[in-house]
Amino acid sequence: MSDLPVLGVAELRQHFKSGKQSLLEAFRAAEPTVAAASRLMRQLAGHVDRTLAMLWSQSGLPPGAALLAVGGYGRGELFPYSDIDVLLLLPEGLDAYQPGPLKSAIEGFITACWDVGLEIGSSVRTLEECLNEAAGDITIQTSLLEARCLAGERGLFKRFEQQILQALDPRAFLRAKQLEARQRHTKYDDTPYALEPNCKESPGGLRDLQVLIWVARAAGLGKTWPQLAAKGLITPFESRQLQRNEGVLKLIRARLHVVAGRREDRLVFDLQTAVAQSFGYEGSKGQRASEVLMRRYYWAAKAVTQLHQILMLNLEERINGSQDAAMHPINERFLDRGGMLEVASDNLYQREPHAVLETFLVYQQAPGIKGLSARTLRALYNARGLMDGKFRSDPVNRATFLRILQEGKGQTHAFRLMNQTSVLGRYLWVFRAIVGQMQHDLFHVYTVDQHILMVLRNVRRFFIPEHAHEYPFCSQLAAQFERPYVLYIAALFHDVAKGRGGDHSELGGEEVRRFCRAHKLPKADAELVEFLVKQHLTLSRVAQKEDLSDPEVVESFAKLVGDERHLTALYLLTVADIRGTSPKVWNAWKGKLLEDCYRLTLRRLGGAQINREAEIEARKQEARQDLALHSQLPGTEEPLWKTLDLSYFARQEAGELAWHARALWRYVQTAEPVVRARPSPVGEGLQVLVYSPDRADLFARICGYFDGAGFNILDAKVHTTRTGYALDTFQVIAPDLDMHHRDLVSLVETRLLAALMAEGPLPEPRRGRLSRRVKSFPYTPRISLRPDERAQRWLLSISTSDRAGLLYAIARVLARHHINLQLAKISTLGERVEDTFLIDGPALQQNKLQLQVEGELLDAISLSS
Numbered sequence: 001m002s003d004l005p006v007l008g009v010a011e012l013r014q015h016f017k018s019g020k021q022s023l024l025e026a027f028r029a030a031e032p033t034v035a036a037a038s039r040l041m042r043q044l045a046g047h048v049d050r051t052l053a054m055l056w057s058q059s060g061l062p063p064g065a066a067l068l069a070v071g072g073y074g075r076g077e078l079f080p081y082s083d084i085d086v087l088l089l090l091p092e093g094l095d096a097y098q099p100g101p102l103k104s105a106i107e108g109f110i111t112a113c114w115d116v117g118l119e120i121g122s123s124v125r126t127l128e129e130c131l132n133e134a135a136g137d138i139t140i141q142t143s144l145l146e147a148r149c150l151a152g153e154r155g156l157f158k159r160f161e162q163q164i165l166q167a168l169d170p171r172a173f174l175r176a177k178q179l180e181a182r183q184r185h186t187k188y189d190d191t192p193y194a195l196e197p198n199c200k201e202s203p204g205g206l207r208d209l210q211v212l213i214w215v216a217r218a219a220g221l222g223k224t225w226p227q228l229a230a231k232g233l234i235t236p237f238e239s240r241q242l243q244r245n246e247g248v249l250k251l252i253r254a255r256l257h258v259v260a261g262r263r264e265d266r267l268v269f270d271l272q273t274a275v276a277q278s279f280g281y282e283g284s285k286g287q288r289a290s291e292v293l294m295r296r297y298y299w300a301a302k303a304v305t306q307l308h309q310i311l312m313l314n315l316e317e318r319i320n321g322s323q324d325a326a327m328h329p330i331n332e333r334f335l336d337r338g339g340m341l342e343v344a345s346d347n348l349y350q351r352e353p354h355a356v357l358e359t360f361l362v363y364q365q366a367p368g369i370k371g372l373s374a375r376t377l378r379a380l381y382n383a384r385g386l387m388d389g390k391f392r393s394d395p396v397n398r399a400t401f402l403r404i405l406q407e408g409k410g411q412t413h414a415f416r417l418m419n420q421t422s423v424l425g426r427y428l429w430v431f432r433a434i435v436g437q438m439q440h441d442l443f444h445v446y447t448v449d450q451h452i453l454m455v456l457r458n459v460r461r462f463f464i465p466e467h468a469h470e471y472p473f474c475s476q477l478a479a480q481f482e483r484p485y486v487l488y489i490a491a492l493f494h495d496v497a498k499g500r501g502g503d504h505s506e507l508g509g510e511e512v513r514r515f516c517r518a519h520k521l522p523k524a525d526a527e528l529v530e531f532l533v534k535q536h537l538t539l540s541r542v543a544q545k546e547d548l549s550d551p552e553v554v555e556s557f558a559k560l561v562g563d564e565r566h567l568t569a570l571y572l573l574t575v576a577d578i579r580g581t582s583p584k585v586w587n588a589w590k591g592k593l594l595e596d597c598y599r600l601t602l603r604r605l606g607g608a609q610i611n612r613e614a615e616i617e618a619r620k621q622e623a624r625q626d627l628a629l630h631s632q633l634p635g636t637e638e639p640l641w642k643t644l645d646l647s648y649f650a651r652q653e654a655g656e657l658a659w660h661a662r663a664l665w666r667y668v669q670t671a672e673p674v675v676r677a678r679p680s681p682v683g684e685g686l687q688v689l690v691y692s693p694d695r696a697d698l699f700a701r702i703c704g705y706f707d708g709a710g711f712n713i714l715d716a717k718v719h720t721t722r723t724g725y726a727l728d729t730f731q732v733i734a735p736d737l738d739m740h741h742r743d744l745v746s747l748v749e750t751r752l753l754a755a756l757m758a759e760g761p762l763p764e765p766r767r768g769r770l771s772r773r774v775k776s777f778p779y780t781p782r783i784s785l786r787p788d789e790r791a792q793r794w795l796l797s798i799s800t801s802d803r804a805g806l807l808y809a810i811a812r813v814l815a816r817h818h819i820n821l822q823l824a825k826i827s828t829l830g831e832r833v834e835d836t837f838l839i840d841g842p843a844l845q846q847n848k849l850q851l852q853v854e855g856e857l858l859d860a861i862s863l864s865s
């Protein structure tokens with residue numbers, strides 16, 4: 001330190017400013033290469049290191065203290081305008097806040113940094129304080145994990161480094177970073193293909209790569225890609241791919257900082273052209289310079305997304321010790337490995353190329369499969385070269401692809417996986433051309449491929465009862481629509497010809513006609529698909545831009561669609577398309593215009609008048625007949641039914657509608673809970689009805705009673721009326737209670753009511769024994785928390801090993817955070833449960849509280865809890 005020059009603040013400020021300026025100018029003038037970006041980042045970090053060391057040497061701080069670089073700066077690479085985070089590490093026994101020479105020296109050092117032009121983020125702690133604060137804060141743990149000593153006592157830093165690593169719990173750290181990443185991905189729409197992506201935080205961005213290194217370092221598995229390859233977590237080829245694509249992302253981010261002249265990590269429209277020009281890209285007749293840049297970014301981000309999945313799964317297995325978990329055969333080619341689809345051999349696709357598409361068909365068909373294992377993802381990554389022209393024209397592959405479209409479930413996730421693994425673009429060659437294709441308008445916030453997959457998801461949701469509350473009229477129409485696969489094909493092709501010039505609807509129609517012919521679709525279905533692709537913008541145009549009060553407008557549109565099936569299909573595709581452009585584009589007025597156009601056209605075609613109650617009217621009528629057989633007076637059901645929405649009627653059988661109406665007709669506005677039970681009409685056990693003014697802990701109290709009384713909940717249908725009442729139906733069994741049904745009914749009605757009337761804290765869960773199968777084949781708990789279509793409520797999906805008291809444990813967490821339950825679907829697959837909840841509450845609107853809820857839920861559902 002004695003060799004460092006002694007400079008005044010003004011001199012040091014000029015030295016720092018001119019040095020940084022010189023580095024940035026050299027970078028601007030250099031060829032835009034990965035090596036140039038890496039060199040700049042190292043040089044900037046070194047320049048800041050030296051400046052801080054000079055200031056430290058003149059600060060008068062005690063010799064036992066140390067100055068550490070933390071956070072991103074700790075990596076020894078600094079982007080032009082990134083944060084400079086430092087930690088002043090003090091020896092034990094010193095108090096930085098006690099007035100005196102130490103406090104003055106610290107304040108003088110920090111002030112001098114800012115005076116020189118170093119806009120630092122600083123913290124002052126002892127080693128013990130670092131350990132205490134890191135223990136409860138994952139952000140601090142992460143920041144300290146990459147600490148680097150800049151000046152001061154090296155021995156103190158060594159102790160710091162050792163104790164920080166020793167204090168880390170690799171499993172807890174892994175889980176926290178996974179939850180954090182999931183929340184971050186949700187914030188950025190779960191796609192690397194946003195039109196204005198954040199090249200640091202978006203999926204496929206630099207943060208995803210940093211998370212992998214953090215988790216590996218916390219577990220002592222390595223600090224670099226080659227080290228992870230040496231540990232067998234990735235292959236040497238994957239290591240090179242990670243380094244290459246990380247370099248591309250760093251280069252783009254560094255150029256973005258320099259062009260913006262500030263810290264800017266978003267590739268916003270205003271800067272894309274300037275950044276592209278800094279690369280030397282030029283626009284052509286068919287493509288803008290910014291599109292060339294963004295295509296390069298998207299391909300790098302896509303590769304990062306794929307490799308991130310592979311490595312994160314491998315890290316999870318290594319840290320949790322589940323790499324040797326038992327596997328169950330699905331067929332000769334695939335295995336179920338704890339809910340993940342595993343290839344039977346690493347060279348499966350080389351030996352049997354037909355298995356590539358079969359992967360996604362099995363993914364749809366096998367119960368409980370939640371994703372692809374790291375081994376399968378790696379095998380697909382290495383099989384991309386197999387998918388050539390011969391592969392695409394193979395009749396077996398064409399039949400498999402069509403079966404994926406025609407399956408009764410799973411299209412959304414299957415096609416997203418196919419796109420993420422590059423299979424979709426290599427099988428549908430026309431789709432490959434629009435991967436990462438930007439859309440320059442005020443509506444779309446996704447690239448063409450991501451918009452297409454969003455539209456496919458929206459269409460698929462119309463056919464899923466759990467989403468009926470989002471778009472009841474679309475769900476009503478979809479329930480009557482045969483062969484929905486024609487809509488899925490139309491969704492895949494409706495924008496596939498964008499970016500070519502000319503009318504993309506007409507060009508897309510030609511592409512889908514070739515697809516239908518190659519895949520041997522029936523003539524009527526092929527004609528409908530081609531019609532939908534060619535006319536996918538027509539309904540929106542007529543509804544929003546033409547006068548629907550003019551009979552000629554409706555007459556002309558009716559002639560175009562021809563019949564009710566074409567009209568309904570076009571309406572469903574149009575709603576899905578508009579909803580897939582941007583969360584902000586859809587509104588109630590557009591919905592009303594489209595629906596008015598649909599109804600007027602249907603009337604002109606001579607079809608039956610359709611309203612929101614059409615699908616359930618027959619069920620209601622059957623329920624009324626049931627009520628009459630039980631001597632119920634006509635109309636007594638109406639006060640209750642008027643308080644309930646479509647999702648209630650869509651999920652209840654006619655017999656349940658009648659039972660509820662009989663039980664509740666005189667209690668619609670009751671101030672106290674109503675409990676009714678009966679032998680289950682669908683099998684053993686009881687069906688239990690609870691009707692009560694809603695409150696945050698109601699569901700938890702119901703589950704708590706069943707848990708304490710020894711009942712297992714097989715199914716729960718939870719509804720909230722428009723008047724604020726909960727109407728919940730439970731299917732329960734009591735394997736340990738040897739009682740007559742009549743006595744059991746009386747017992748449940750009496751004791752559950754008493755439990756609901758009780759005040760005070762919720763009781764502790766019952767500690768049930770795990771089955772032998774769960775002990776032998778534990779299933780990794782998984783949680784997904786995402787906003788619903790209207791971003792007003794949240795969909796919570798939980799999958800874990802089944803055990804007594806599980807639902808109650810989940811309900812207690814929700815009640816503790818005053819989270820309201822709107823709907824619940826309980827599904828048990830052998831020893832595994834797949835539960836879905838529609839929830840809302842203030843805690844879900846705050847990132848920190850949301851992470852806390854997810855962490856508590858994971859604790860509640862884990863086998864060790």
